[in-house]
Amino acid sequence: MKAVETIPYTLYKGTFIDTPELGELRIRFNCLVGVNQQGVIDFIKEQDQITAKYDWKQYTGRYKHEKEREADIQMFLDNHGRENYFNYIKIEDNKFIFPGFIDTHIHSSQYPNVGIGLNIQLLDWLKIYTFPLENSFKMDNLQLVNDIYTKIIKKTLGCGTTCASYFTTIDNETSKIFGDLLLSFGQRGFVGKVCMNHNDDYPEYQQEEKHCVEDIKHLKQYFDSKNPDNEDLVKPIITPRFAPVCSRSLLTKLGKLSQDEKLPIQTHISENKGEIDLVKKLFPECSNYANVYDNHNLLQESTILAHAIHLSKEECKLIKEKNCSISHCPTSNTFIASGEAPVKKYLYHDKINVSLGTDISGGWDPSILSIIRQSILVSHHLSMKSGNNFDKLSLNDGLFMSTQGGAIAVGLQETIGTFDIGKRFDSQVIDLQTGNLDLFHWQLVNDDDNNDDKKLKMLNLLNKWVFCGDDRNCSSVFVNGRKVVSK
Ligand SMILES: [Zn+2]
Numbered sequence: 001m002k003a004v005e006t007i008p009y010t011l012y013k014g015t016f017i018d019t020p021e022l023g024e025l026r027i028r029f030n031c032l033v034g035v036n037q038q039g040v041i042d043f044i045k046e047q048d049q050i051t052a053k054y055d056w057k058q059y060t061g062r063y064k065h066e067k068e069r070e071a072d073i074q075m076f077l078d079n080h081g082r083e084n085y086f087n088y089i090k091i092e093d094n095k096f097i098f099p100g101f102i103d104t105h106i107h108s109s110q111y112p113n114v115g116i117g118l119n120i121q122l123l124d125w126l127k128i129y130t131f132p133l134e135n136s137f138k139m140d141n142l143q144l145v146n147d148i149y150t151k152i153i154k155k156t157l158g159c160g161t162t163c164a165s166y167f168t169t170i171d172n173e174t175s176k177i178f179g180d181l182l183l184s185f186g187q188r189g190f191v192g193k194v195c196m197n198h199n200d201d202y203p204e205y206q207q208e209e210k211h212c213v214e215d216i217k218h219l220k221q222y223f224d225s226k227n228p229d230n231e232d233l234v235k236p237i238i239t240p241r242f243a244p245v246c247s248r249s250l251l252t253k254l255g256k257l258s259q260d261e262k263l264p265i266q267t268h269i270s271e272n273k274g275e276i277d278l279v280k281k282l283f284p285e286c287s288n289y290a291n292v293y294d295n296h297n298l299l300q301e302s303t304i305l306a307h308a309i310h311l312s313k314e315e316c317k318l319i320k321e322k323n324c325s326i327s328h329c330p331t332s333n334t335f336i337a338s339g340e341a342p343v344k345k346y347l348y349h350d351k352i353n354v355s356l357g358t359d360i361s362g363g364w365d366p367s368i369l370s371i372i373r374q375s376i377l378v379s380h381h382l383s384m385k386s387g388n389n390f391d392k393l394s395l396n397d398g399l400f401m402s403t404q405g406g407a408i409a410v411g412l413q414e415t416i417g418t419f420d421i422g423k424r425f426d427s428q429v430i431d432l433q434t435g436n437l438d439l440f441h442w443q444l445v446n447d448d449d450n451n452d453d454k455k456l457k458m459l460n461l462l463n464k465w466v467f468c469g470d471d472r473n474c475s476s477v478f479v480n481g482r483k484v485v486s487k
Helices: 047-051 061-080 108-113 122-134 139-158 172-185 203-226 248-261 273-282 289-295 313-321 330-335 343-349 368-386 395-402 404-409 451-468
Strands: 009-018 026-035 041-045 086-090 095-099 101-107 161-167 188-192 234-236 265-269 303-307 325-328 353-356 427-431 474-479 482-486
Touching: 009 061, 009 451, 026 047, 026 061, 026 451, 041 061, 061 086, 101 108, 101 139, 101 303, 101 325, 101 353, 101 368, 101 404, 108 122, 108 139, 108 161, 122 273, 139 161, 139 172, 139 474, 139 482, 161 404, 161 474, 172 188, 172 203, 172 234, 203 234, 203 248, 248 289, 265 289, 273 289, 289 303, 289 313, 325 343, 325 404, 330 368, 343 353, 343 368, 343 395, 353 368, 353 395, 353 404, 368 395, 368 451, 395 404, 395 451
Parallel strands: 009 086, 009 095, 101 161, 161 188, 188 234, 265 303, 303 325, 325 353
Antiparallel strands: 009 026, 026 041, 095 427, 427 474, 474 482
16 A cells, blocks of 8 residues: 555755735745655755855766755754664756646546536536445445546646545545545545435435435544554545535535534535536525535635635635635636636635636546636636636646645645645655656756746746646656655
């Protein structure tokens, strides 16, 4: 099992890029970062602190890296006093280290349906594609279960996703298997056994309410016993599918369970106009869709609301008051033609935290890098329609939503999302000189550039990565300090 492999203390040297605040990009060249045996960053030295002590220019020619390594290690020992064995990993020029992506909305069981069903609207989509596939996830169908769950974890990890908030299916036993697979591949994940009890096509779902609370408690105990020491790598998340398929009493039970067990919540909201009308009809006592969840104590700081395309002013206010996060799924919203979420407004006007979701399989693309790109393009469409430049998301906005915004959404903003002392080392090494990208010599960062030139070149390279790159540029992936992907 990857998740429990021991690791030596490791020093990483290279360019570290992250987004500590919305709209802010932090680029640290020649940065030395120490990651301890628990996968926690406990040492960071930036270039200016190092150059005060060492003259890098004196090391030239083929011995440069060896001398640099010796100097780094000596400097580390001077500062840190660590005598144990440790690794030293130099990330070469024109590669950089970025936080692992966080996918805050993905249905692992629906992976086989990616790319099909174009032009079918949400409620029909569920009936034709989703429910029949999800219903086949049972213990007497283990080969299919293992095949689908293994493929989606490997695929997302290979795209640099180090943490994801998954929907599995209504079946608890196979949801346990999904958690086991997360641990064996070493991906950090939230397992959302789906809760729903209203579905005319599947009368057996009506039994759900009787056992769903016990099921989720059981999942929690099971993952607690399987997680490595001191690491909550896999956790259950309470997952009422969405209001139209849940009774009032089921929603009430799930709201209470979240408070009793301190478990996060994820669900869908306001994806499609037909769905919103249906919710109005089913819950006439509630003033709007968000109010249905609030009435059942399901809007909390730990709640992820997926899609949230057509929210009213009152709903935005309520979601902000409750400090919930939105998972923006632009690929899915475009593919199923659900609409364009006004994300720039949510972020900067309503001050709601927004993260990114692939929404496999409503969205066809498992890569959060692509979702950043799509989120920016959808915002440009909004801007073209409104004639207002404000609606356009920046590259920094997209990078923030894909990492620290996601960390806030899953309640791990103190644990992952950026490179800071005390955080876990969840990261991806990006190599821009592989894959599909053609770069030219004047575009590459080199030692003779001054800091301003370096920063400008790096910004352009980041743009190229987001708009022209893909999973081939993600050369290795680390979760909790462990290398889980090496290409
Ligand atoms: Zn979804």
